[in-house]
Amino acid sequence: MWRWILERLDEQFPAFDVDRWWGIDDPFERMIGSVLVQNTTWSNAAKALAGLRERSWLTPQALGSLSADDLIPAIRSAGFQQAKSRTILRLVHWLMQHGGVGGIIERQATTEQLRSELLSLKGIGEETADTILAYSFNRPTISGDAYARRLYQRVSGESLRYKQIRHAILDEIKTWADLARLHGLIVEHGKVICRKRSPRCEGCQLRPRCLFFDHAKRLS
Ligand code: SF4
Known part of the structure; x- marks a missing residue:
């Protein structure tokens, strides 16, 4: 994922x-x-x-x-x-x-x-x-911050805590460079597209696997 x-x-x-x-x-x-x-x-x-x-x-x-x-x-x-x-x-x-x-x-x-x-x-x-x-220090770790938790919750429907999100990401993505980029991208995406209120789903690349979008589409 x-x-x-x-x-x-x-x-x-x-x-x-x-x-x-x-x-x-x-x-x-x-x-x-x-x-x-x-x-x-x-x-x-x-x-x-x-x-x-x-x-x-x-x-x-x-x-x-x-x-x-x-x-x-x-x-x-x-x-x-x-x-x-x-x-x-x-x-x-x-x-x-x-x-x-x-x-x-x-x-x-x-x-x-x-x-x-x-x-x-x-x-x-x-x-x-x-x-x-x-x-x-260029160490392979990542923050499971509010942006990551919101994104994961919307895409998968599952609410995870900081530690759980961090471990889930670290299980899949290992290099410092990828982790550093992923966190920055999650924050950017959370600010510009998957905003707290009124997410801009129409332009989002995560739509194909996003339960939030799927649910909203079925209701409309
Ligand atoms: S499709 Fe919408 S709710 Fe899902 S991740 Fe993208 S912006 Fe967020």
Whole structure:
């Protein structure tokens, strides 16, 4: 099912590019962005990232020398600034203990090991951990976020939790590059086509196997 979904979404968005979708290339900036975007929009997170960039704070060394109180005004636009400032500092200290982004990439640790270390940091949940692992460290994992759950529920009629969706995808799709693309495509599709309200089924490549569409067609 997930391989088929990936192929159809690739057809749906033939020009899709993971790096362009992120809008930032730097793995460290993506890590910080992954915390800032919790419970807010990417545009609010991007404003907070820009605030950090203006202050020349977007390096592990610069952030690692700050206190949470220093950080709060700079990230206010992302909301939850008190909690997020502390989470960012915990993440930065963990990263620096392991030699920075390069140190983590070279470390002989399994993805699950790194994932459990990230999850042990207060403020890092599954979605943030999987996003950091996939897009900062090129690890083969994927977020079973609300977009993935909605898509799966509409296509198959089955509601799955985060862990179940993640495992189902990882059972079928193994490479980091495919997983990173699939997640980006699911989010893009969820924003543009399979929207929460009024999905645009007529133009959707997933129609042939979508129970939601099938049901709506029979009722019309
Ligand atoms: S056919 Fe409609 S409900 Fe089904 S995945 Fe596409 S947009 Fe979503």
